[in-house]
Amino acid sequence: MLTTNPFDDDTLHEECGVFAIYGHAEAAALTALGLHALQHRGQEAAGIAAFDGKTFNVQRALGHVGDNFSSQEVIGRLKGHAAIGHTRYATTGDVVLRNVQPLFAELSVGGFALAHNGNLTNNQKLRRRLVERGSIFQSTTDTEVVVHLIATSLNNTVVDRMIDALRQVEGAYSCVAMLDDAIIGVRDPNGVRPLCLGKLGDVYILASETCALDIIGADFVRDIEPGELVIIDKDGLHSRHPFPRAQRRFCIFEHIYFARPDSVVEGTSVYEARKHIGAELARESHVDADIVIPVPDSGVPAALGYANEAGIPFELGIIRNHYVGRTFIEPTDQIRHLGVRLKHNANRANIAGKRVILVDDSIVRGTTSVKIVAMMRAAGAREVHMRIASPPTTHSCFYGVNTPERNKLLAAQMDIEEMNDFIGSDSLAFVSIDGLYRAMGKRSRNTSDDQGYCDACFTGDYPISLTDHDNGSGATVSRLAESA
Amino acid sequence: MLTTNPFDDDTLHEECGVFAIYGHAEAAALTALGLHALQHRGQEAAGIAAFDGKTFNVQRALGHVGDNFSSQEVIGRLKGHAAIGHTRYATTGDVVLRNVQPLFAELSVGGFALAHNGNLTNNQKLRRRLVERGSIFQSTTDTEVVVHLIATSLNNTVVDRMIDALRQVEGAYSCVAMLDDAIIGVRDPNGVRPLCLGKLGDVYILASETCALDIIGADFVRDIEPGELVIIDKDGLHSRHPFPRAQRRFCIFEHIYFARPDSVVEGTSVYEARKHIGAELARESHVDADIVIPVPDSGVPAALGYANEAGIPFELGIIRNHYVGRTFIEPTDQIRHLGVRLKHNANRANIAGKRVILVDDSIVRGTTSVKIVAMMRAAGAREVHMRIASPPTTHSCFYGVNTPERNKLLAAQMDIEEMNDFIGSDSLAFVSIDGLYRAMGKRSRNTSDDQGYCDACFTGDYPISLTDHDNGSGATVSRLAESA
Amino acid sequence: MLTTNPFDDDTLHEECGVFAIYGHAEAAALTALGLHALQHRGQEAAGIAAFDGKTFNVQRALGHVGDNFSSQEVIGRLKGHAAIGHTRYATTGDVVLRNVQPLFAELSVGGFALAHNGNLTNNQKLRRRLVERGSIFQSTTDTEVVVHLIATSLNNTVVDRMIDALRQVEGAYSCVAMLDDAIIGVRDPNGVRPLCLGKLGDVYILASETCALDIIGADFVRDIEPGELVIIDKDGLHSRHPFPRAQRRFCIFEHIYFARPDSVVEGTSVYEARKHIGAELARESHVDADIVIPVPDSGVPAALGYANEAGIPFELGIIRNHYVGRTFIEPTDQIRHLGVRLKHNANRANIAGKRVILVDDSIVRGTTSVKIVAMMRAAGAREVHMRIASPPTTHSCFYGVNTPERNKLLAAQMDIEEMNDFIGSDSLAFVSIDGLYRAMGKRSRNTSDDQGYCDACFTGDYPISLTDHDNGSGATVSRLAESA
Amino acid sequence: MLTTNPFDDDTLHEECGVFAIYGHAEAAALTALGLHALQHRGQEAAGIAAFDGKTFNVQRALGHVGDNFSSQEVIGRLKGHAAIGHTRYATTGDVVLRNVQPLFAELSVGGFALAHNGNLTNNQKLRRRLVERGSIFQSTTDTEVVVHLIATSLNNTVVDRMIDALRQVEGAYSCVAMLDDAIIGVRDPNGVRPLCLGKLGDVYILASETCALDIIGADFVRDIEPGELVIIDKDGLHSRHPFPRAQRRFCIFEHIYFARPDSVVEGTSVYEARKHIGAELARESHVDADIVIPVPDSGVPAALGYANEAGIPFELGIIRNHYVGRTFIEPTDQIRHLGVRLKHNANRANIAGKRVILVDDSIVRGTTSVKIVAMMRAAGAREVHMRIASPPTTHSCFYGVNTPERNKLLAAQMDIEEMNDFIGSDSLAFVSIDGLYRAMGKRSRNTSDDQGYCDACFTGDYPISLTDHDNGSGATVSRLAESA
Secondary structure, three states: OEEOOOOHHHOOEEOEEEEEEEOOOOHHHHHHHHHHHOHHHOOOEEEEEEEOOOOEEEEEEEOOHHHHOOOHHHHHHOOOOEEEEEEEOOOOOOOOHHHOOOEEEEEOOEEEEEEEEEEEOOHHHHHHHHHHOOOOOOOOOOHHHHHHHHHHOOOOOHHHHHHHHHHHOOEEEEEEEEOOOEEEEEEOOOOOOOOEEEEEOOEEEEEOOOHHHHOOOOEEEEEOOOOOEEEEEOOEEEEEOOOOOOOOOEEOHHHHHHOOOOOEEOOEEHHHHHHHHHHHHHHHOOOOOOEEEEOOOOOHHHHHHHHHHHOOOEOOOEEEOOOOOOEEOOOOOOOOOHHHHOOEEEOHHHOOOOEEEEEEOOOOOOHHHHHHHHHHHHOOOOEEEEEEOOOOOOOOOOOOEEOOOHHHOHHHHOOHHHHHHHHOOOEEEEOOHHHHHHHOOOOOOOOOOOOOEEOHHHHOOOOOOOHHHHOOOOOOOOOEEEOO | OEEOOOOHHHOOEEOEEEEEEEOOOOHHHHHHHHHHHOHHHOOOEEEEEEEOOOOEEEEEEEOOHHHHOOOHHHHHHOOOOEEEEEEEOOOOOOOOHHHOOOEEEEEOOEEEEEEEEEEEOOHHHHHHHHHHOOOOOOOOOOHHHHHHHHHHOOOOOHHHHHHHHHHHOOEEEEEEEEOOOEEEEEEOOOOOOOOEEEEEOOEEEEEOOOHHHHOOOOEEEEEOOOOOEEEEEOOEEEEEOOOOOOOOOEEOHHHHHHOOOOOEEOOEEHHHHHHHHHHHHHHHOOOOOOEEEEOOOOOHHHHHHHHHHHOOOEOOOEEEOOOOOOEEOOOOOOOOOHHHHOOEEEOHHHOOOOEEEEEEOOOOOOHHHHHHHHHHHHOOOOEEEEEEOOOOOOOOOOOOEEOOOHHHOHHHHOOHHHHHHHHOOOEEEEOOHHHHHHHOOOOOOOOOOOOOEEOHHHHOOOOOOOHHHHOOOOOOOOOEEEOO | OEEOOOOHHHOOEEOEEEEEEEOOOOHHHHHHHHHHHOHHHOOOEEEEEEEOOOOEEEEEEEOOHHHHOOOHHHHHHOOOOEEEEEEEOOOOOOOOHHHOOOEEEEEOOEEEEEEEEEEEOOHHHHHHHHHHOOOOOOOOOOHHHHHHHHHHOOOOOHHHHHHHHHHHOOEEEEEEEEOOOEEEEEEOOOOOOOOEEEEEOOEEEEEOOOHHHHOOOOEEEEEOOOOOEEEEEOOEEEEEOOOOOOOOOEEOHHHHHHOOOOOEEOOEEHHHHHHHHHHHHHHHOOOOOOEEEEOOOOOHHHHHHHHHHHOOOEOOOEEEOOOOOOEEOOOOOOOOOHHHHHHEEEOHHHOOOOEEEEEEOOOOOOHHHHHHHHHHHHOOOOEEEEEEOOOOOOOOOOOOEEOOOHHHOHHHHOOHHHHHHHHOOOEEEEOOHHHHHHHOOOOOOOOOOOOOEEOHHHHOOOOOOOHHHHOOOOOOOOOEEEOO | OEEOOOOHHHOOEEOEEEEEEEOOOOHHHHHHHHHHHOHHHOOOEEEEEEEOOOOEEEEEEEOOHHHHOOOHHHHHHOOOOEEEEEEEOOOOOOOOHHHOOOEEEEEOOEEEEEEEEEEEOOHHHHHHHHHHOOOOOOOOOOHHHHHHHHHHOOOOOHHHHHHHHHHHOOEEEEEEEEOOOEEEEEEOOOOOOOOEEEEEOOEEEEEOOOHHHHOOOOEEEEEOOOOOEEEEEOOEEEEEOOOOOOOOOEEOHHHHHHOOOOOEEOOEEHHHHHHHHHHHHHHHOOOOOOEEEEOOOOOHHHHHHHHHHHOOOEOOOEEEOOOOOOEEOOOOOOOOOHHHHHHEEEOHHHOOOOEEEEEEOOOOOOHHHHHHHHHHHHOOOOEEEEEEOOOOOOOOOOOOEEOOOHHHOHHHHOOHHHHHHHHOOOEEEEOOHHHHHHHOOOOOOOOOOOOOEEOHHHHOOOOOOOHHHHOOOOOOOOOEEEOO
């Protein structure tokens, strides 16, 4: 079976997007729109919880937001003036409904719904402890650990219990939660994942990215700060900083690939950042060529930056088929690289006989790069030079990004020359780590601990302890297999 | 909208059937067959859990067993040599998947799956206490209380924890459970709901009724005793009696209506019991007539008993349409009693001009009786005499049967003469409570506490305390509304 | 895979039921109800066409009437004051939507919709002729031949074209049709299939059986006569007899098995006819026994007739599971005769130790009889005597009943003693052909040509020529395979 | 309800794509891939017919190719070494399965399947004539007229009948057909719609565009000529020119919008043609500005051509959401232009304060242009200049493109200044008709009849007679309404 997403199979996957709104008569409809704008952060499942003053109305579904949260019937059931939503990319094979967020629990102190972007690194250790004292887990998500910590906390209010719970967890998280009378937004002390605050008239909104504010016409107010917890209720917004202060370590891959180019995260336009990286790349690894071609669609801004800096024409040399079916039967009679062609086709007329620079955002396993270089050559390219708008990805992420294990990462196995041979390009270059930081407006990567970004996937410098990993706990194990 | 089940709307509903098997390579396939034979005990949902030595494979679905557990794909996923199953009739509107059994929990001492027939009468009280100590409930079923009591028990083994849990609950239950290395069957001390033991070769089976043994060709061994807990593992069957001894109070309505006529429960053939009740009824309330007609299908054995005893010909005066669709649009241009005709039609040729005795098993709201008497008259019956093979149903059940509230029970509102007028029959008679006990082989209802049956729906004599009801706790309240 | 219809697999299948109504604001809703009452005549597909003065609104679907024609949405689309409907059992594997009736054609002289019960015996010959002159067939049904004959007829009105077309066809048919301003009902000159006329207030109705009148509260007026064509329009009913007079040859199997017991066809109550056959059978083939047990459900009236005549108690010795799923996985670990048990179970308590008379309506392949006799013995029956309420079925039907080929008919291969051995019964008897006619109120089968019934399946005396069969044309061949 | 395709609602729609292959063991799988590449030519339905030497295996479905023709099950049923396929955009509301192509007919001279891109202009006249002589139409497509003309032709072979039929039709058509032993490709004498010939090894392929050859790795051989009919059978390719010679009138809108940019049609790269149009536009209507922004995605090549020629930076100022759901509930609390934002968002960071040139391919109703100009201003654009890469669309198409009626076309109602006011842009310019021809490599539009293109939508110069339209026949009328 061939999918029409052959390139996506060889990219990293963000695990989640979150959205919350308080005090709007159409909270669920706006949340559905916000999640649609955040669909790129997770396509496997989505959920919305709305509170109407009496009932927590929840709908969760596998699949895209637009396929499950667009009907009058569904939105009509999600009554309430407050809502939170979640869009999810699963890290494991457990794509089952009980793992889809928001999670909900009726606590003795009130109702509680939670949606989480990030990944906890001491999840296993906490889970074992909770099961021993009688907690029953329904999902295999790390998020459920937080809910049980809250349920069993001895504090008197949900907010105090939530702070109590989060003080026990390690890892990256940007969460939104909904209580009987408020919504909450919170970021981990390092601020690894994004979370921003917006306003539509008097109504506050929390969202992973600003593009979710744009779609509903809301104004961007500010980013939630690392370690900040905001409570939004009928009296407005209340900010707390209940965690010990820590270094700012925002995920730099959000700029390189995850975030939408029309979003502004941590004060920087994603589109502009990518153009700057492309320009740095052009400066660092010039090559004579006739045209610059982006690998669609994520490579486009970096390719524009490259082409402008290098003074080489930018062309759409790869045309994308917008009608994305899921899979096709592969003819057994071999057609080379058919998989790639389901979604992309070389624009033969402007490639034949040309020296081509291909610009892509990153290389993970390298399988796609092999196919696309071959596609260029089949279309008659005279030379193919691959330029990558990020440093070599050599380490796995444990903070909310689905990365292959290290031995599947091409750059962890080969040096650049070996990679060039593997991919079949005439030359291959990555932007340097310092070039990347220059593109972000720094002079270079600060060798002190204060560089501002988490770049562990390029450097192995993990800012948050990896408790489960170091203990060999691996992924959450459940002995329950249920398909519904 | 008109359903093709107009008569069923006016009957009592059994809430559940359970099945378990240990040590068979095709445990899930046999469980699916057993549940199909128990379908009459609950048609809204069904579930099977199988254990393959490593994983608890669970499938739960809304709808009939045959619609959800008959494909190779589903049964193939339910790998394992042990399995338990459940078929469910929901008491409330919460027909949602998370309420469908078996429930499963991964405990610190092993996996645990549970299926329950019956109803707990102190469920609310226990639930509140558990939430206060941090337990998170996923369903609104009383069954989940048992699972949380087990999870939080301080005992060391699952079996000891289960006994600990059941000692705290009040109410009626016949449960089957599955552990890592055994299945368990248990009945409450009064033995309100049935549970029997069968054997297929060396393989033990537990089932609500013997008809579930017949379908797989298994032999009936014996009933599980009131208050008995059996453990079936690789060493065979182990019996324990961990609860204080109590009076035997088997639900007499199982004989009147719930159990299948080909089942033998508590030592008595259901079919023969019904014929005996019909014969008692004929003796107690003779009337001159030309034909005896059963209200199909549950009234047939009693009508045969009546006809034989009275010496009046038995005729199928009401023909059933076997193709049961769900609902039909009702023409606004009124057709009287159309609803009844979707499923039944008067056999006009043998009714016209006759004096008819109609035999039915019970009267709940009386709405069906009105329609069926009218149908007889429209078909030309000269006289219509209604005979009911149970005493007047005057009280609600709290032990696992879905009964309307008392003010909806016709016999709680009217005396027999008023009911006769309401129904439109020429005469109406119920079997007496003593007649009922005579049909069961007793001399009369024992006024001591030792009558052997729970007959609270006829007498208001409730053998088990009604803690939640007395405290006004009503049904389990959840503020979560989720449709999936 | 095991179906829950194991007995039905070994019965004959009626191919169709038809219904029509003119002049009622809720024509389609009433047609859906009528088809529901006729569901036993065809369960594979159904269709309704309604005319609203401008548009022929048609809905056709595979499956039961109740599953496809009960929603407000569907009935709401079927606007119109006139409607015709059809319920279908397919003779071949071509269960595809384009074969589902009513068929519709926009002719140069107006719209025309047709629904047909029966089978044409010169279909192939006519079809070949039509294709040669340029007609394009969309279905493989013989019914479409009639539509093309009408389309290409040179007559000026639809009615005259229809008569022209039907004069060219041979075979059995009871048809209803709908034009721009009328509905039509017509029976072939021999009157093989039933068709009756009813009235609901001033509104005329046509239906295959009276049970379809009962469900909507309509009165039975009369049967449509063999060879009669009635036109129902705004001026009322007009009767014509456009075909040469022929002998009355009503299908006697309608009385034995096809028609519903609450229907009155050709002036006779089906239920009473079956009881009479049972009584004849008891007189012809008495045997000492303890109980008479019907094979449910079609054997019940004959068994009652038998039991009354023989003075032996009638008992429900086989209990039917009303929850009919489609199929189940068969455990490979053999369970003997599991298939039978999916739908039926021996009522062991009243069989063990008894001499049993089993009464069934007919024997086709005999496979079911083998299983049910074995089921009786497994339940402890001391003797099992099989009594069949029809003569041996020795010939195939070509007039609208799906019969196996002759070499699959048990009675065409064996004499009664061999059949008794094959089935495993202690004795086997069929009602005689003269006994059957006596039960129908005749003195015996008339050896002249005037016996009034078609009994070809018992006698091989085919009243209508078998043109295609004699020419070896076999079934309609199409080279188109389309699943939708 | 809001769709995520707000821009598409305001574009013209191509009606069909066709594909055919002969002599390949996996004909259907390759056809599915080819249709996937042609999905942009019709998204409402698709169908494939394959011939295996005995049976014409057909599958037709509403929806995308990838959703319906990608499973092993479906492709496995489409057995055969020859196949034809069709992807369809319906012109009317009749999106029903019986209108989906390929159409199939079993003729007296063999089987015949047909798929058609284009539109016949004397369809109504021919249809009336055919119905009068007894043809029964199953669909409302003009394509069925061709099938009936073939069925009723007196010629002896299917090919001769097809030529006979096509000589009677007027309009635009590029058809592929499949017979018992061959496939056929044919273009109307003016060659309005494209059709090209490819080869995969020895296997011939016919397809609407070259991108359908690329996806399966086939080589482009040549375009089928206007008026040419090719027969591909076991002996190879045979070319005939059975129609009177006519002027070449290829649809120029294929270059402007319909065809995929990676296709080469009629000898010209679509991508290059669009860049040339963009460059002409820049030369004709220069304006000082800071950035050139394409309206995605069809405006990209023209915008690149414009930006290069004008020397103004090209930027992705509008970001597209790739996750296209169908519809969303529109919050009643008005959010201006939400519809547009479901699919696109302004890249605020590079628009704010800038003078923007927006480049789009065409203006139909103008509703989208209004929204997108407003989106630019909301993002802070200082000036917004709209440039359109085609002349004003002033006339409807009758040759296979779904155009609104003239009174809905903005350019038919307003002059350019009025349009500029309506859209809200600071300036508006279209490429001139001569500029368009220059971009296509001509000196100007030839005022003789020999300009080579059909440009009726810009000029009203219709090259083929509009028989039905001139007779006021309107669309095909059917009185049948069936939803399945």
